[in-house]
Amino acid sequence: xxxxxxxxxxxxxxxxxxxxxxxxxxxxxxxxxxxxxxxxxxxxxxxxxxxxxxxxxxxxxxxxxxxxxxxxxxxxxxxxxxxxxxxxxxxxxxxxxxxxxxxxxxxxxxxxxxxxxxxxxxxxxxxxxxxxxxxxxxxxxxxxxxxxxxxxxxxxxxxxxxxxxxxxxxxxxxxxxxxxxxxxxxxxxxxxxxxxxxxxxxxxxxxxxxxxxxxxxxxxxxxxxxxxxxxxxxxxxxxxxxxxxxxxxxxxxxxxxxxxxxxxxxxxxxxxxxxxxxxxxxxxxxxxxxxxxxxxxxxxxxxxxxxxxxxxxxxxxxxxxxxxxxxxxxxxxxxxxxxxxxxxx
Ligand SMILES: NC(=O)c1ccc[n+]([C@@H]2O[C@H](COP(=O)([O-])OP(=O)(O)OC[C@H]3O[C@@H](n4cnc5c(N)ncnc54)[C@H](O)[C@@H]3O)[C@@H](O)[C@H]2O)c1
Numbered sequence: 595x596x597x598x599x600x601x602x603x604x605x606x607x608x609x610x611x612x613x614x615x616x617x618x619x620x621x622x623x624x625x626x627x628x629x630x631x632x633x634x635x636x637x638x639x640x641x642x643x644x645x646x647x648x649x650x651x652x653x654x655x656x657x658x659x660x661x662x663x664x665x666x667x668x669x670x671x672x673x674x675x676x677x678x679x680x681x682x683x684x685x686x687x688x689x690x691x692x693x694x695x696x697x698x699x700x701x702x703x704x705x706x707x708x709x710x711x712x713x714x715x716x717x718x719x720x721x722x723x724x725x726x727x728x729x730x731x732x733x734x735x736x737x738x739x740x741x742x743x744x745x746x747x748x749x750x751x752x753x754x755x756x757x758x759x760x761x762x763x764x765x766x767x768x769x770x771x772x773x774x775x776x777x778x779x780x781x782x783x784x785x786x787x788x789x790x791x792x793x794x795x796x797x798x799x800x801x802x803x804x805x806x807x808x809x810x811x812x813x814x815x816x817x818x819x820x821x822x823x824x825x826x827x828x829x830x831x832x833x834x835x836x837x838x839x840x841x842x843x844x845x846x847x848x849x850x851x852x853x854x855x856x857x858x859x860x861x862x863x864x865x866x867x868x869x870x871x872x873x874x875x876x877x878x879x880x881x882x883x884x885x886x887x888x889x890x891x892x893x894x895x896x897x898x899x900x901x902x903x904x905x906x907x908x909x910x911x912x913x914x915x916x917x918x919x920x921x922x923x924x925x926x927x928x929x930x931x932x933x934x935x936x937x938x939x
Contacts, residue, residue: 624681628652628661632687636665651676694719701726706733708893713910720911735893735903736910738788742888744881745859756847761828766836777812778832786830788913796824803920813926
């Protein structure tokens with residue numbers, strides 16, 4: 595077919611047919627950062643239907659080689675090389691302090707963005723990304739991956755329509771193998787701040803943090819208390835001083851008590867409270883999806899459909915803002931010298 599005939603044929607297509615064509619086109623996606631998260635993004639994207647993984651960019655040759663071997667994809671040493679290879683969308687899994695610069699550069703080139711959590715280092719940077727994406731009419735999603743954990747989805751389903759009273763979340767574990775320049779509040783608690791906002795569908799209006807630096811320079815223990823605009827009380831217990839990983843969520847509503855283990859993915863609800871103290875209990879069905887896969891499918895769907903993504907940029911900024919408020923309100927307290935000496939071994 596000549597190019598003129600093809601153009602005429604396209605012009606004759608109804609808008610709905612053009613939309614269908616766009617939604618069926620293979621989406622070209624790149625990954626920025628070949629570290630722990632970026633390698634996982636690459637692995638998952640390489641296996642998604644309707645997606646072509648164009649490649650992963652990282653300045654470190656060793657990280658590029660590891661990603662190429664693990665995923666079998668192209669790698670690039672510079673951001674421009676990846677974008678010049680032609681991408682419709684990227685996922686950003688570079689260190690957090692680079693999120694803003696990288697996201698703005700992608701948006702300036704008309705590329706849709708999923709940025710890992712936290713959206714940026716500061717609230718101002720987060721707003722810059724949100725504003726730029728909105729002006730450019732591009733999809734911006736934030737990688738709050740816990741929302742895609744099937745156990746979290748089961749809890750959300752169990753409390754739908756319930757009058758939520760309180761939420762308690764425990765997210766503890768050992769020190770990460772590579773220490774970044776953030777403490778437990780920005781690294782871990784931001785996941786749960788997002789969950790509290792999502793479960794309650796209400797904003798946090800009161801923050802009461804207690805922080806301590808037991809071993810690290812930044813806070814490595816945080817006990818955070820919140821009140822939402824809807825009146826829910828919430829609590830996060832997080833630290834890097836527990837020898838094993840634990841991620842537990844409990845939600846008390848007027849009619850139910852829901853308990854979820856985000857690692858074993860067991861979710862149980864107690865209900866039917868009787869005046870004599872008796873109640874019923876049942877395990878809830880929980881799916882098996884890999885959370886990151888579900889998150890990236892949601893991102894790809896949002897890009898294709900143009901609909902609001904599951905976790906928008908403004909939500910990422912709102913959760914970051916609360917995390918930063920916890921740090922501003924309560925300077926971390928160093929433990930007594932003797933405790934620190936014993937903990938350090
Ligand atoms: N959603 C989650 O559960 C989760 C878990 C871990 C980390 N994260 C987030 O993912 C991001 C990355 O964390 P990580 O643990 O993978 O860190 P990492 O240190 O393992 O990886 C970061 C990678 O980015 C590369 N990099 C540095 N500058 C770059 C640049 N200009 N362009 C491209 N790549 C660059 C580094 O060389 C490194 O390979 C952080 O924002 C972190 O908060 C999210």
